[in-house]
Amino acid sequence: MSHMGYRCLMAVDREQVLRSAAALLTRKSTATMDEVARAAGISRATLHRHFAGRDALVRALEALGLAECEAAVETARLDDGPAAGAVRRLVREIEPAAGLLAFLYTENQLFEGEEQNEGWARLDARLTALFRRGQESGEFRIDLTPVWLTEALYGLLASGAWAVTEGRVARNDFTHLIVELLLGGALRREES
Amino acid sequence: MSHMGYRCLMAVDREQVLRSAAALLTRKSTATMDEVARAAGISRATLHRHFAGRDALVRALEALGLAECEAAVETARLDDGPAAGAVRRLVREIEPAAGLLAFLYTENQLFEGEEQNEGWARLDARLTALFRRGQESGEFRIDLTPVWLTEALYGLLASGAWAVTEGRVARNDFTHLIVELLLGGALRREES
DNA sequence: CCAGTGTGAGACAAAGATGTCTCACATGGG
DNA sequence: CCCATGTGAGACATCTTTGTCTCACACTGG
Structure with a gap:
């Protein structure tokens, strides 16, 4: 909550990523990190930059x-x-x-x-x-x-x-x- | 259904294996084949002899x-x-x-x-x-x-x-x- | 224009699960 | 007694997923 804004507009919306991840994992609880990333419309690398690992996600x-x-x-x-x-x-x-x-x-x-x-x-x-x-x-x-x-x-x-x-x-x-x-x-x- | 009986008493009870597998997988849906086997009190090899793979199980x-x-x-x-x-x-x-x-x-x-x-x-x-x-x-x-x-x-x-x-x-x-x-x-x- | 930042794509090794195999052992029947 | 059957333990290669890294590219702000 300290700095709300993103300096770069390319930054992914963390909450939206969580939303799509939730939607996907609800349907397929064993979805891969790659599948989660694609469902969110981002690459696996970016997903990993925001969430250290599957546990963190x-x-x-x-x-x-x-x-x-x-x-x-x-x-x-x-x-x-x-x-x-x-x-x-x-x-x-x-x-x-x-x-x-x-x-x-x-x-x-x-x-x-x-x-x-x-x-x-x-x-x-x-x-x-x-x-x-x-x-x-x-x-x-x-x-x-x-x-x-x-x-x-x-x-x-x-x-x-x-x-x-x-x-x-x-x-x-x-x-x-x-x-x-x-x-x-x-x-x-x-x-x- | 052709031959109901077991010739050897060492044969595992297929239904009991399924029971314990269900009980374990209900609690931990990502349980390993090895964990399923140990929960049933048998070895992974024997589990694999009765169920070709995880899908078959x-x-x-x-x-x-x-x-x-x-x-x-x-x-x-x-x-x-x-x-x-x-x-x-x-x-x-x-x-x-x-x-x-x-x-x-x-x-x-x-x-x-x-x-x-x-x-x-x-x-x-x-x-x-x-x-x-x-x-x-x-x-x-x-x-x-x-x-x-x-x-x-x-x-x-x-x-x-x-x-x-x-x-x-x-x-x-x-x-x-x-x-x-x-x-x-x-x-x-x-x-x- | 140019530096900075965030991203995508891909390579890479490490870890874990799986499927298959062999070998030794125990039990039960002939 | 001896053989057949079923099992446990373990080794092994393979596959998938994961976590990390590098590099190139796009966009933003100064």
Whole structure:
């Protein structure tokens, strides 16, 4: 954040490279550095100049995904109003990062080394707290644990993103389908 | 199928090898053939005698997972009784294969070549038909498409299996958590 | 115009995974 | 007892990917 501008216009957009890398790796998690570079429209040498190696690239993707999730959590104001509305806002805000999140979710090798997981643990705690708040306010069922609801949200975001890229569901329906399915299960059904 | 028996007791159990391979690859999708072999308690040479290569191993895992899913579908009798009960029976029957299914679900590279996907397309059709039947009978909501419900079921099975291996949810709760979340969203809520 | 910076293309060695081979050993059946 | 079968261990070449390097080129700013 110290010097935002590039002196030379030829400089590649680091974030855009990460975007295309995420899009490619979501589809083909074993993609080569060369494939990643070509997908980003740059050469392997340039890719290597910006990310020391494959590990560094994945770490950068992890940091980006985490930052986007935290930004979405921030924007969604999880502590305001009914928990159901907070979940809806959260899914809407997190939608652009769903593809990246799906890749990171399957890249469970990251979690073997326990380094960056502090950030994910904090995110998990935020989401779990949201679902617990919904339970305590009487909005959500109590037989589905907050931890499971958090995991289920991740799973639905991943499968939703994948279904969108496969063309099985329309991109515009993404938020609606996920929220309705998740909340329909999490919301306590009013007995007739 | 020509000669079922082994003449020598030293023969490895092909299915057990596939089981351990699935368990390992679910956790670490980039595991080496050597790691797979050691996880199965055999040598790399023996593993290579039974599966010509890594591709053949993954294909065998795909065939196994597909066979188990089809068996679960068969046992669950999806066409009998209310669709909700059919979904519950399906998840219960498919639970043992959830880990393997999670691995195959993320191994989307398989679907680039369009060879084995005929079997998966048939399975998808069965599940989609079940959800459609639930909609037509008035049990399920109509704003969630059968295709999305099928994808969501896959996603929940995957995240559920992963949560179990991570110790975040108890194995005994697996079926209940998935079915309740999925059906709670798929079942039409009775308006008060 | 000219220096500086970033990039693309390609060569190169190193590391890792894979596929194949040989040899020794153990077990079970004839 | 002895042979056949299946296995484990290891060596080996091959292939792919990776990481690093050099060189030439394009564009920008002074």
